[in-house]
Amino acid sequence: xxxxxxxxLTLAAAAPExxxxxxxxxxxxxxxxxTDTLFYFLLYLSIFFFVLVIGATILFAxxxxxxHARQRTSPIEGNRKLEVAWAVIPAxxxxxxxxxxxxxxxxxxVPPGDAxxxxxxxxxxxxxxxxxxxxISANELAVPVGRPxxxxxxxxDVIHSFFVxxxxxxxxxxxxxxxxxxxxxxxxxxxxVLCAEYCGTSHSRMLAKVKxxxxxxxxxxxxxxxxxxxxxxxxVEFGKLLFQSKGCATCHSVDGSARTGPTLKGKYGALxxxxxxxxxxxxxxxLRESIVDPAAKVVQGFExxxxxxxxxxxxxxxxxxxxxxxxxxxxx
Amino acid sequence: MSASDNGAAPRGAGEGAPxxxxxxxxxxxxxxxxxxxxxxxxxxxRGVLSWIFTKDHKRIGLMYLVAVLGFFFxxxxxxxxxxxxxxxxxxxxxxxxxxxxxxTLHGAVMIFLFIIPLVPATLGNFFLPLMIGxxxxxxxxxxxxxxxxxxxxxxxxxxSIIASAMDTGWTFYTPYSxxxxxxxxxxxxxxxxxxxxxxxTGLNFIVTVHKMRAPGMTWNRMPLxxxxxxxxxxxxxxxxxxxxxxxxxLIFERLFExxxxxxxxxxxxxxxxxxxxFYSHPAVYIMILPGFGIISExxxxxSRKRIFGYGxxxxxxxxxxxxxxLVWGHHMFVSGQSELxxxxxxxxxxxxxxxxxxxxxSWVATLYRGSIAFTTPMLYALAFLFLFTIGGLTGLFLxxxxxxVHLTDTYFVVAHFHYVMMGGTFIAFLGxxxxxxxxxxxxxxxxxWGKIACALVFIGxxxxxFSQFLLGTHGMPRRYHHYLPRFQTLHVLSTVGSQxxxxxxxxxxxxxxxxxxxxxxxxxxxxxxxxxxxATATPPxxxxxxxxxxxxxxPYEFEEIDEREGEEKDEEKDEAEKGGER
Numbered sequence: 001x002x003x004x005x006x007x008x009l010t011l012a013a014a015a016p017e018x019x020x021x022x023x024x025x026x027x028x029x030x031x032x033x034x035t036d037t038l039f040y041f042l043l044y045l046s047i048f049f050f051v052l053v054i055g056a057t058i059l060f061a062x063x064x065x066x067x068h069a070r071q072r073t074s075p076i077e078g079n080r081k082l083e084v085a086w087a088v089i090p091a092x093x094x095x096x097x098x099x100x101x102x103x104x105x106x107x108x109x110v111p112p113g114d115a116x117x118x119x120x121x122x123x124x125x126x127x128x129x130x131x132x133x134x135x136i137s138a139n140e141l142a143v144p145v146g147r148p149x150x151x152x153x154x155x156x157d158v159i160h161s162f163f164v165x166x167x168x169x170x171x172x173x174x175x176x177x178x179x180x181x182x183x184x185x186x187x188x189x190x191x192x193v194l195c196a197e198y199c200g201t202s203h204s205r206m207l208a209k210v211k212x213x214x215x216x217x218x219x220x221x222x223x224x225x226x227x228x229x230x231x232x233x234x235x236v237e238f239g240k241l242l243f244q245s246k247g248c249a250t251c252h253s254v255d256g257s258a259r260t261g262p263t264l265k266g267k268y269g270a271l272x273x274x275x276x277x278x279x280x281x282x283x284x285x286x287l288r289e290s291i292v293d294p295a296a297k298v299v300q301g302f303e304x305x306x307x308x309x310x311x312x313x314x315x316x317x318x319x320x321x322x323x324x325x326x327x328x329x330x331x332x
Numbered sequence: 333m334s335a336s337d338n339g340a341a342p343r344g345a346g347e348g349a350p351x352x353x354x355x356x357x358x359x360x361x362x363x364x365x366x367x368x369x370x371x372x373x374x375x376x377x378r379g380v381l382s383w384i385f386t387k388d389h390k391r392i393g394l395m396y397l398v399a400v401l402g403f404f405f406x407x408x409x410x411x412x413x414x415x416x417x418x419x420x421x422x423x424x425x426x427x428x429x430x431x432x433x434x435x436t437l438h439g440a441v442m443i444f445l446f447i448i449p450l451v452p453a454t455l456g457n458f459f460l461p462l463m464i465g466x467x468x469x470x471x472x473x474x475x476x477x478x479x480x481x482x483x484x485x486x487x488x489x490x491x492s493i494i495a496s497a498m499d500t501g502w503t504f505y506t507p508y509s510x511x512x513x514x515x516x517x518x519x520x521x522x523x524x525x526x527x528x529x530x531x532x533t534g535l536n537f538i539v540t541v542h543k544m545r546a547p548g549m550t551w552n553r554m555p556l557x558x559x560x561x562x563x564x565x566x567x568x569x570x571x572x573x574x575x576x577x578x579x580x581x582l583i584f585e586r587l588f589e590x591x592x593x594x595x596x597x598x599x600x601x602x603x604x605x606x607x608x609x610f611y612s613h614p615a616v617y618i619m620i621l622p623g624f625g626i627i628s629e630x631x632x633x634x635s636r637k638r639i640f641g642y643g644x645x646x647x648x649x650x651x652x653x654x655x656x657x658l659v660w661g662h663h664m665f666v667s668g669q670s671e672l673x674x675x676x677x678x679x680x681x682x683x684x685x686x687x688x689x690x691x692x693x694s695w696v697a698t699l700y701r702g703s704i705a706f707t708t709p710m711l712y713a714l715a716f717l718f719l720f721t722i723g724g725l726t727g728l729f730l731x732x733x734x735x736x737v738h739l740t741d742t743y744f745v746v747a748h749f750h751y752v753m754m755g756g757t758f759i760a761f762l763g764x765x766x767x768x769x770x771x772x773x774x775x776x777x778x779x780x781w782g783k784i785a786c787a788l789v790f791i792g793x794x795x796x797x798f799s800q801f802l803l804g805t806h807g808m809p810r811r812y813h814h815y816l817p818r819f820q821t822l823h824v825l826s827t828v829g830s831q832x833x834x835x836x837x838x839x840x841x842x843x844x845x846x847x848x849x850x851x852x853x854x855x856x857x858x859x860x861x862x863x864x865x866x867a868t869a870t871p872p873x874x875x876x877x878x879x880x881x882x883x884x885x886x887p888y889e890f891e892e893i894d895e896r897e898g899e900e901k902d903e904e905k906d907e908a909e910k911g912g913e914r
Binding site: 020022023024025031034035038039042045046049050053054056057060061064065066070071072073074075076077078079082083086087090091094095097098100101102103104105106107108109157158159161163165166168169170171172174175176177179192194195196197198199200201202203204205260 | 428429432499500501505507508511595596598599600601602635636637638639640641642643644665666667668671674675678679682683685686689690692693694696697699700701702703704705706714717718721722725726728729731732733734735736737738740741742802805806807809810811812813814815816890892893894895897
């Protein structure tokens with residue numbers, strides 16, 4: 001990201017391969033390189049035409065500025081040759097750009113047959129990733145470097161859009177149908193996944209990470225059950241990990257501030273006022289019910305927008321979450 | 333002729349009108365020079381009712397102007413609030429819900445209440461009849477009805493957005509819009525009513541242009557502003573019914589629970605996007621085409637030069653109007669439409685670029701060997717060339733399929749859209765407003781402040797929106813209340829730019845209002861224009877012209893044009909080729 005003006009004004013600053021340039025973020029997929037080549041072609045072509053048009057405008061404006069009230073002007077009404085030229089030449093260039101963009105678009109749209117299959121679910125306001133072969137369900141996308149990955153995506157509520165700037169891929173995630181996007185990561189590292197189709201209150205917090213791992217690290221990740229088995233972790237640590245990776249943190253703060261949902265700081269043991277005038281004591285059963293059947297008891301001042309986690313969390317995971325919430329302090 | 337009040341007759345208007353030489357027709361200028369000899373200026377009636385129920389196209393144009401600029405003020409304040417909030421990456425002043433409502437209202441107000449009617453309903457209403465030598469539009473009552481319907485539609489739209497606290501964005505995409513509030517039907521209804529008001533305006537203009545041109549005003553002698561408004565009118569009439577169909581389908585779905593858009597009932601939410609853009613994309617051209625028309629008037633008049641390629645510019649407006657109906661799918665390259673559809677829409681999108689490029693090249697070529705005065709309107713025309721060229725060229729990135737995949741739904745789109753709509757249409761409108769302000773009000777504004785404000789608007793605009801191109805290419809999605817910290821520098825820059833822009837706009841408001849009360853009396857023809865509106869009194873009388881004007885020459889036949897030069901034509905051509913675009 002450019003931070004200084006001079007950096008901003010240099011166009012494609014010489015940089016190590018794949019690093020962010022003035023105009024584009026880092027390249028981390030095979031598609032990124034293709035897209036950027038065309039992008040920079042368009043950029044330089046645009047600069048050429050911009051300089052041509054604005055250069056001519058400034059030149060004429062200076063040269064033919066009105067020096068006296070009755071300055072004579074030229075009777076030119078047009079020039080057939082010139083007019084044909086500036087219709088035909090741009091038209092030909094446009095056909096080239098169109099064809100180039102279409103070729104790359106087909107590349108982006110057709111996943112290779114040997115791609116690793118992952119299912120993506122978009123939901124207000126988090127992403128979940130299921131690995132059907134590996135039997136893993138995770139909230140971060142871990143993929144091996146240098147292998148094509150095919151994402152089959154759908155939404156459970158409204159339209160979202162799966163966007164990874166570093167990969168130059170984006171595809172809408174629509175309820176009631178599947179859309180497909182694929183990529184082949186070229187660099188190991190962690191990259192942002194953003195939701196690019198407006199989906200309501202916490203649209204801007206509907207983020208996830210793609211972890212591009214070496215083949216060995218990826219295998220280790222798969223063996224550990226997607227990092228969410230809790231092996232070698234205390235229950236509270238495991239709960240904290242789940243809290244962050246399962247989308248809880250999108251709506252519930254742990255610092256006392258209210259977001260879409262109530263904060264969980266110091267909640268354990270408190271008496272919550274509920275919509276409808278009743279109240280409930282926050283204990284293990286209340287927390288468990290609120291996770292698997294969130295609409296059953298809604299805290300006053302909040303909308304019943306939380307999706308159910310029934311079937312999405314194992315008992316061990318539920319227990320860990322409850323332990324983590326307990327660790328956030330208890331009400332006196 | 334110097335830039336004085338006198339003798340602004342279109343060539344041949346007075347000199348023994350060649351075609352259909354009328355019976356002792358008095359020179360229109362004679363009538364013009366004696367404003368009020370037979371009737372008062374159109375402003376002379378007083379009282380609120382004389383405005384609300386006027387059938388005078390000029391008064392209707394002014395009422396539209398006030399209403400439209402009022403909504404611009406509202407939309408502008410909302411925009412400033414949105415940008416202020418974006419100073420911080422985690423939000424500072426508003427909750428996410430409030431932020432989402434702010435940008436929804438900003439978009440809806442600016443699109444449906446401001447920029448769609450901005451030029452046709454204000455300057456178009458006021459000047460189209462004047463420019464073709466007509467007494468009024470063809471259906472004055474319908475014209476008034478258009479304004480009243482606009483007010484009703486605006487009320488319905490605003491009520492449904494505000495009362496239901498709508499936070500869907502101005503595009504009202506299903507299923508989000510149908511799940512979160514029930515107001516999508518009433519909001520679409522509001523937009524539909526507003527569409528009707530623009531259908532009324534459009535129909536009126538089409539008939540007026542066909543049937544009410546002054547004797548001698550052939551199609552080839554129509555000012556290019558009239559051509560542009562005419563092409564716009566065709567889109568207005570043809571595109572709006574789509575909204576009615578969308579509305580019916582939404583109601584049908586709600587009442588009879590037949591799944592059309594709602595996936596829960598087996599409908600297809602992407603279908604809504606097709607309907608929405610089938611109207612809203614042509615609507616983009618309803619917004620920009622009239623701006624093109626204004627630029628043609630400004631560049632010719634303020635350089636006292638014939639337009640370069642009259643036919644090409646006139647017909648390119650019509651070409652753009654036609655193709656505009658066939659490109660809606662370029663908003664949906666990643667929405668899940670088929671690759672084949674995406675390909676066709678991408679191709680057609682590039683097809684629109686050609687007539688647009690022709691226009692820009694022709695405007696620049698018009699400057700060649702002109703007599704260019706740096707008046708406030710001309711500065712806006714030059715600013716337009718700068719900003720619209722950027723807006724147009726960045727459109728190529730978005731029309732290119734693979735690049736659009738990365739850029740769509742990011743700030744790149746936001747920046748492109750504002751460069752085209754605000755840098756294009758709105759800057760053209762400001763140029764037109766300054767160009768015609770003396771004619772409309774009879775008062776002159778301060779040229780000095782005009783230029784200062786124009787410079788501030790130009791600088792502020794670029795700082796605000798150019799930074800957004802960079803945000804977009806780096807992957808900043810639009811409609812984000814919170815953003816990744818690495819985007820902050822550019823967001824801050826954008827917000828600073830918006831303050832400069834706002835300052836420029838406030839200055840314009842101040843000196844224009846000042847001119848109404850304290851401004852010097854404006855002459856009949858301050859710029860030496862040759863089209864018919866400059867041949868009548870300032871401000872014009874109720875019936876526009878004291879007597880029927882006749883026309884025997886094109887709209888850009890300035891006295892300064894050096895016809896002797898024709899002999900050196902070949903040499904000129906070479907030079908034009910060298911100095912021109914390529």
